[in-house]
Amino acid sequence: MILVVDVGNTRIKAAVFEGAMLLEVFVFSQIELEKNIKNILKNFKKTTDLMVSSVGDLGKQPFLAFDKEIKVHFISNKDSFPFQNKYATPQTLGIDRMVLAAGATLRYPDQNRLVIDAGTCITYDFIDQENNYLGGAISPGLRLRYEALHHYTAKLPLLSLGIPEDLIGKSTSESIHSGVVNGLVYEIDGFINQYKARYLNFIIILTGGDTDFLAKRLKNTIFANSNFLLESLNQTFQHKTKND
Ligand SMILES: Nc1ncnc2c1ncn2[C@@H]1O[C@H](COP(=O)(O)OP(=O)(O)O)[C@@H](O)[C@H]1O
Ligand SMILES: CC(C)(COP(=O)(O)O)[C@@H](O)C(=O)NCCC(=O)O
Ligand SMILES: [K+]
Structure with missing residues (x-):
């Protein structure tokens, strides 16, 4: 299972996937980030990876708090893309x-x-x-x-x-x-x-x-x-x- 997080300039959107299947979507603000991620990981215990895409001013730190439980990835323009x-x-x-x-x-x-x-x-x-x-x-x-x-x-x-x-x-x-x-x-x-x-x-x-x-x-x-x-x-x- 993977948890993907999209940090936009207005809101944070997150979703849990099992393979290609979307299990649930979550929408919250930056101040509620840690609480929400904690809850999601509690409810989806099989989550192994957290993938973050951010254009907001939120740094990596709040996500790195979960580094011990799951693998945390920050997608960047240094990754390989199919285009x-x-x-x-x-x-x-x-x-x-x-x-x-x-x-x-x-x-x-x-x-x-x-x-x-x-x-x-x-x-x-x-x-x-x-x-x-x-x-x-x-x-x-x-x-x-x-x-x-x-x-x-x-x-x-x-x-x-x-x-x-x-x-x-x-x-x-x-x-x-x-x-x-x-x-x-x-x-x-x-x-x-x-x-x-x-x-x-x-x-x-x-x-x-x-x-x-x-x-x-x-x-x-x-x-x-x-x-x-x-x-x-x-x-x-x-x-x-x-x-x-
Ligand atoms: N509950 C909500 N809170 C804030 N914006 C909302 C809400 N519902 C719909 N919107 C609309 O969503 C837009 C922001 O879209 P979103 O995809 O979340 O932005 P971003 O990815 O830039 O954070 C706003 O223009 C607003 O009109
Ligand atoms: C244009 C954006 C601000 C859009 O952000 P969003 O509306 O998704 O919050 C974002 O893609 C960004 O910061 N772009 C950098 C400039 C560019 O894409 O050329
Ligand atoms: K946009």
């Missing part, structure tokens, strides 16, 4: 994006793939059918858009996520919801359409905390899987143990 990295600055590429690209490469062989991760940021990653990782885009995530509007203005309130009634917002709050939600949906459909102008065929995977909210609003057909990063971490681990 050729064509990013001009591979040393600054987010490890979460590399894990997503690895998962897409292994899970959808011999085809072009676009991975969209709607988390704190929206990341776009494109891996072509020859398994070249080409890069993509980074833009502000759904929550970040609401927060940025409030933080950098004097008059805009901080709203929680809301469904826009219409394209045309008729009040301050309706305008913000239209701008944030419709704006992001248009952005994602727009990106997909621009990729379609360049590539005849590719599959699209949507993941991250806002997957379900966004998936039903997009015009394009996508695979929506909010656990794709966790599943990709598990696959990367299986791939690594096979190739080590």
Whole structure:
């Protein structure tokens, strides 16, 4: 059994796998990390390995506390990945994006793939059918858009996520919801359409905390899987143990 942990900029997501089978998913904040890992290991006693992918500011220390019980691995860009990295600055590429690209490469062989991760940021990653990782885009995530509007203005309130009634917002709050939600949906459909102008065929995977909210609003057909990063971490681990 393996415990995979994805430290994002908003939340920590974790999952226990038995081979390829996902047994349970856990979501928690950084301050609850040790308590949660302890609990998971108590409930899944057959766990032998802990695999961490982190883009957050959390260091290795909290994980190393479990070093005596299980093997702890920190995935980094020095590990081997099943794609050729064509990013001009591979040393600054987010490890979460590399894990997503690895998962897409292994899970959808011999085809072009676009991975969209709607988390704190929206990341776009494109891996072509020859398994070249080409890069993509980074833009502000759904929550970040609401927060940025409030933080950098004097008059805009901080709203929680809301469904826009219409394209045309008729009040301050309706305008913000239209701008944030419709704006992001248009952005994602727009990106997909621009990729379609360049590539005849590719599959699209949507993941991250806002997957379900966004998936039903997009015009394009996508695979929506909010656990794709966790599943990709598990696959990367299986791939690594096979190739080590
Ligand atoms: N309970 C929640 N707490 C925080 N964000 C949430 C929650 N439920 C859904 N979200 C959405 O998830 C997004 C963060 O996604 P997530 O994949 O967890 O980010 P990251 O991987 O960057 O930590 C936010 O934009 C927010 O809209
Ligand atoms: C773009 C990100 C901040 C996304 O983080 P997330 O939304 O998953 O928390 C992360 O992948 C990162 O720190 N990237 C480094 C820059 C790059 O990928 O080029
Ligand atoms: K992201």
